[in-house]
Amino acid sequence: MQKELQFLEEQEVSPVLIEQVEAFRKEYPVHEAVRNRISEPKIPFYGKEILEMAMAALLQGSNLLLTGGKATGKNILAENLAWMFGRPSYNISFNVNTDSSSLIGTDTFRNNEVQLRKGSVYRCAEEGGFGVFDEINMAKNDAASVLHATLDYRRMIDVPGYERIELHPATRFIGTMNYGYAGTRELNEALVSRFLVIDMPELSKENLRKIIRHDYPGIKEAAEDAFCGLFLDLQTKAQNSEISTKALDLRGLLGSLGAVEIGLPPYQAVQMGITNKAFDIFEKEIVSDMVMTRIPEDWTKENVF
The missing domain is CATH 1.10.150 (DNA polymerase; domain 1)
Structure with a gap:
């Protein structure tokens, strides 16, 4: 058994879930070009119940929203999940300057022609990665419109001026959010409905x-x-x-x-x-x-x- 899954066994996580994660890893091998994006987290996540809920959500194809106060391990859990599932990870931190072009991509001039320089969400969709939307409740309207389309059950992204791409079957998105930070706002119901939500408990x-x-x-x-x-x-x-x-x-x-x-x-x-x-x-x-x-x-x- 892989090192990542032994860690789950040590925490007495459900063997049924561990077996399914192992099957997921075998079913969706990672392209050699993006293996460098699979990295072992510096801090392991401890918490059997939270791990089981998160694993079950991702295995059945849902995206995940992690809410809770500071120092509850939201980003640590997201990093650990990508590592356990053996997926390349892309961290997208939302701020006032994050717009649709920074998520999907923007035109650039290369080899004497206009080409699309792919953004993190586009690459994540192509490669079957795990995209971590850090502070998702800071997303402005332009970026939020991309999230609505990307997280939709149809699992497709329309790239203006280019083709429509289908999300790789292994692609998942994990949002994290703190309440009360400057620049944050409530997520609307339509966006929240695209996630399964875990309210992270205080660190014991x-x-x-x-x-x-x-x-x-x-x-x-x-x-x-x-x-x-x-x-x-x-x-x-x-x-x-x-x-x-x-x-x-x-x-x-x-x-x-x-x-x-x-x-x-x-x-x-x-x-x-x-x-x-x-x-x-x-x-x-x-x-x-x-x-x-x-x-x-x-x-x-x-x-x-």
């Missing part, structure tokens, strides 16, 4: 420990408790609206541990990874106090590893 202590242990197997138990406790404290404060989610940063926490492993004192490392991401002076003081209760200023690398 058990799963956080697994992530930390995966990246830093040599961490000492007391240090693991301290870093886990700090993250969960921040999560609780953010849930209660006592602080914003700026300091609630899993990548920042793991980056801090990496800096400690290099030799930086833990307190300074956490300042870079967590504390200094709160730019409001009052919020920064709250976060700093939380850090001091968990990470002593006199700790050194030897206290952590």
Whole structure:
């Protein structure tokens, strides 16, 4: 069994689903030219129920929408799904400048003729890739019109001035969205109806420990408790609206541990990874106090590893 699927077995994911993913991988081999787009995620996703729901949705041909707060693992799950299914992945981050031409493609002059320079959605459709629509609720009208057509049950894309293309049978799209970010808006019903939706739960202590242990197997138990406790404290404060989610940063926490492993004192490392991401002076003081209760200023690398 492939490494990607062994990871599922370790989490006691349904054997029936694992078998179907294995069959999916065999049925849809990937062209050599795009194999470099199949990449192992740096952070594994832990969560049996969420994995099973996501796998079932993709196996039966649906697209997937992942909703939830910051640091719930939406992008991590999307990366892990593409890796498990063995598909080339395309990450499309939506912003105010994302339009239909950046998704489907635009005309370019090449070899003395006008040709289509294919966009991420076009390539994903051709190659049977997994397209990740990051912050899909930032999509403006022009980009949203492409999404409506691409995600439709007919699985076809009309390229203005060119041919109509059919989506490869292995092509899937995974949208991620946070509520309340600047520039976001509600998704309309027609677009939401094109997805199956998973509301991502908050990261649990058990799963956080697994992530930390995966990246830093040599961490000492007391240090693991301290870093886990700090993250969960921040999560609780953010849930209660006592602080914003700026300091609630899993990548920042793991980056801090990496800096400690290099030799930086833990307190300074956490300042870079967590504390200094709160730019409001009052919020920064709250976060700093939380850090001091968990990470002593006199700790050194030897206290952590």
